[in-house]
Amino acid sequence: MGYRGLMDRKGEQFAYLYGNTLYTLEDEATGRLQGDFIVDMEGNRMWRVEGDAVYSLDRSETVGYFGEERPGRFDV
DSSP: OOEEEEEETTSOEEEEEETTEEEETTSOEEEEEETTEEEETTSOEEEEEETTEEEETTSSSEEEEEOOOBSOTTOO
């Protein structure tokens, strides 16, 4: 299984999704993909996911987007 980078609106990666878990670039689990939402580790909704795009909960702001799946990170 590979990972998908989470890019900001400028195209800079600031997190990544491995499986359903969202990690910081320092490899700290910070949330997870649950249905159409990214939730924090306590299960509180943080962002809305539509396709590859990530928005604020009310869709008023674009957070960023997921890149294509890439091999690596935890793959041996």
